[in-house]
Amino acid sequence: MAQAADSIRFILNDTEVAVSEVAPTATLLDFLRLERRLTGTKEGCAEGDCGACTVLVGRLAKDGQGGERLVYESVNACIRFVGSLNATHVVTVEHLAAKDGTLHPVQQAMVDLHGSQCGFCTPGFVMSLYGLWLTNDNPSRAAIEKALQGNLCRCTGYEPIVRAAEAAAREHPSAIFDPIMRTREAVTARLKALQPQETIVVGKGEDCLIVPADAASLATVLSEHPTATIVAGATDVGLWVTKQMRTLNPAVFINGIAELQRIDRTEAGLTIGAGVSYTAAFDALSSAYPAFGRLIDRIGGEQVRNMGTIGGNIANGSPIGDSPPPLIVLGAAVTLGSKDGTRTLPLEDFFIAYGRQDRKPGEFVESIFVPALHGDHFAAYKLSKRRDEDISALLGAFRVALDENNHVRTALIAYGGMAATPKRAKAAEAALIGQRWSEETIRAAQAALDTDYQPINDWRATSAYRMLAAKNLLMRFFLESTGEKAQLRRFEEVA
């Protein structure tokens, strides 16, 4: 394997950084606070849930016209590994105010509207608001709340922060003043130059981190290091490190691999590369399968969606991952790559048992293909204690095709949180197929769910709730298909 590069190079605020001694598990947050003494970025939870460590990461992304454009996204520095930062621009709260101390409009609005009390979450909020401010100069309340889904504040009750977001949007200074806008061209050029032409290896033996330059290099790396941990968005692997104190020997960072970033839409369906973040996949998924868009808005917070990938959500194999149930009912197929080429299998078959997936050593998830809907009724409903940024207690995905006599031609139902893997409700499906699409038929299918699942009790829900709610979600699906209002929405529009 060719390896000329041995350091991670990125821009930190206005300084270019080359890190050649860094552990595979080193987080951006520790790097900022301990190595650089940039203490404005706080640690609140070290698991990507509170947003106190929010920073912006700028990267070159495909613009859809064959070119690249510089995008800045909010991320959680606590679970962002330094190894994943090559060819990025990291912007921390210290970068916002002018050299003379003049606050950025986002900061000034937070001061003027009393958006801080204890102040500990505030730098993270400022960065999330800044990320919104850069991309939306007239944000709706829905858009503001979405941008703040990954930030917890325990003091203010959020109202003044939301008002600050609105006020800041009205204050757009000239591009010369804004620290990101004024350097956009120079940073773009610099990041282009920093794009790796070869695989980066930092460290020795198995105790190293590897950034493959392309998919072929990734396959090679995995054949040489079969125990390697593949890190895409690190929204789960990050916690293995910060909470379980696990080592990653080695860690292979795939977020920069261009081939894994593709989104291709054809009449047959949608192909999503394994490295595509939820945010990047949002437009394509929500236009092809609108219910999927609403679901994605409830996965993690903005920071997690900016980092986390659908590929990772699948490869991770969690029984409560949010994307597998809808993907299963949509008939998705997963393509695995390796040194020996690729193989494709139905996503449903990928999940073998709890914690076990059909992925051999040396293989990686390359892409997911989602067939087109062709007019079927489709919905996915997530239930959690808190509506946003929570893990599902259960999640139901439903798809039916009706014939001209209003009878069910095909029915696909899958739930997460009801079994050890994301799992189809085959008895319930059987109870629907061939029957008239009616409440009576739904009641029969609800009863069949008792044979499909024996859910567990845990801190997210009791078994009884899971079963009852699973049945009721099926009823919701029916009622919504007939046009009845059967779901609460805080905002009708999708932000």
Added chain:
Amino acid sequence: MDKSTFEEQTTIAGPMHTRLRHDSAHKHVAGTADYIDDMPEPAGTLHGALGLTDRAHAEILEMDLSAVAALPGVVCVLTASDMPHSNDISPSHLHDEPVLADGRVQFHGQPAFAVIAETRDIARRAARLAKITYRDLPHLIDVTDAMAQGGELVTQPLTLQRGDAEAELERATRRLKGQMRIGGQEHFYLEGHIALAIPGEDDEMAVWSSTQHPSEIQHMVAHVLGVPSNAVTVNVRRMGGGFGGKETQGNQFAALAAVAARKLRRAVKFRPDRDDDMMATGKRHDFLVDYDVGFDDEGRIHAVHANYAARCGYSSDLSGPVTDRALFHADSSYFYPHVKLTSQPLKTNTVSNTAYRGFGGPQGMVGAERIIEEIAYALGKDPLEIRKLNFYGEKGSGRDVTPYHQKIEDNIIHRIVGELETSADYQARRAAIIDFNKSSRVIRKGIALTPVKFGISFTMTAFNQAGALVHIYQDGSVHLNHGGTEMGQGLYTKVAQVLADSFQIDIDRVKITATTTGKVPNTSATAASSGSDLNGMAAFDAARQIKDRLVAFAAERWQTTAERVTFVANHVKIGEELVPFADFIRQAYMARIQLSAAGFYKTPKIHWDRATGRGTPFYYFAYGAAVSEVSIDTLTGEYLVDRVDVLHDVGRSLNPAIDLGQIEGGFVQGMGWLTTEELWWDEKGRLRTHAPSTYKIPLASDRPKIFNVRLADWSENAEKTIGRSKAVGEPPFMLPISVLEALSMAVASVADYRECPRLDTPATPERILMAVERLRRM
């Protein structure tokens, strides 16, 4: 005479009663406000981590720490026997709280050792390498288990009694009994616990601690080290949130850091990981309330008998005063002609529960509002009607005596509720909602108006004292220090306003300095909403002392009378002459006038006799009310808070911007407690919701979609508090009881409002759905 200046500026920037931003706001937003972990570390600083046990109740047979000590980078390992003088940090002085478990584990996650290492990462890794051998003992996790097994208490219970509740319950035309479970709450301050100990000469120890109670940290550190209090100085500039969670719970970290610092002669920092913090530190008490109420057909209460049982955890901590305060608020705003209230502070094998905003008061009030709901549903009436019927009467009405025999003399609840009922259009909206529910199958709505009356003062009378230290330097700049701590509530800002107002100087001439036991001694915790009442008055007193001296000086120097010396907009007016404040101070210095004073304040009028359950524990009451409207999904139990209207009493506000922030923030925090925040222990006694991934506090998208908050701007404190203001920290926390009751009404709609849904808390979607199901089957 400097007349021109005077004409230009007749008012100062930042007096009392003005909207002023938080003193650190510009630093918060820039990331330049330093929290303890942001301070530059002394050279050679070491880092500690807790070694947690994994049994709920067990004897420790053997603790093999060899692998812990052997990890490269580990400097030392501390166990209970390493405490130089004492292993006891019981804040109740009942000697029931060890720094480190000594031979017996009493809750899952109790620390049994501490690792000190070169880096925090090494310390955390090493802490997982211990091999502890246990002999398991039976454990009690839940309140009902503890009651079934004899109900051992951690501290003395309280009884409040007036009249003859038992007899009147028998006599009442209607009577009903019920039970309610009220969940606990994790503080989730965004900045977790942290302590940094720096050893000094001889036996000196400087500690930086994220604490609401520096004096107690000082006492505990001195006690554990075996040194006098004068050897220990505790400092805190600001906390990243406290909410009661840093009243006593910082003791352990500070004590361990100090013990290690003394042993190793190096600075030592303890900053537990969020999960460790959530597992090893106390929370709000959960309660099981049994109530028995007698009332008439109109809905007027004749007698109440209730027992408030609380999960206190393994030790007393503050459970005594917390359960006391639950009883003090078990009347909410209602007159109980005959009443008997008992507390039951139960011992369980869980982390020792502690102070949390409201300090038992919210649980007391939630129980009372449930009783109102029961009566309303039993009679088929709007709960608001029952509320109004039972409110305390005006002073002298004969319906103004509390269960603790204090007369309520400042009652404004009728006016607050009346104004809010009108401004929020309660009656029309309730009618519209009942109408909506008739035709909507899946989505149902509810609305409720609930009152707040909260007693202000520490019920431990001695704690109602405070000190302040004020210096004026030769250039006229002012240095302010007081015993209160800043945790985001804006206390420092408010007290600075008091000084600016007293001296009539712009607030930017007042330097706010970090709280330290070296400047103001023997302070009380910044708690019980008392911060600005106590410290504001102490600072006012310090300013008064200095002003008295300055006035005497001016009268003598300018040959006039004291009455002709006044402080006006950055000047001192002496007779007809106007002297700029800085010039005047310079002259006072040259005349050898003492420009420094220690102020002091103690709350008047209050007394409390716990043994007889009689007294005047509260100086005054703060009032408020809220109307909440919600929608629920009867298929899933999911809900939305559609609209909230609040009218709240802060007396004459010292700072309306900060007070509104306390009300809005307190509301959302209280709403979280009653809705999505659930503490869940498994059968082994492990808390499984010990991180934000599993414990869900409200997000921006959970706050009321329409949120109208107003101050009762006509209100003035009847007592002589600072600027006639009222405390604001805790009272608004109870406003969202209206959310719980609105949810309850939406649930009740499925049984045509004939049954009280008896919705327990937290009202998660699961509890809502299960209540809907239960009512459907009735």
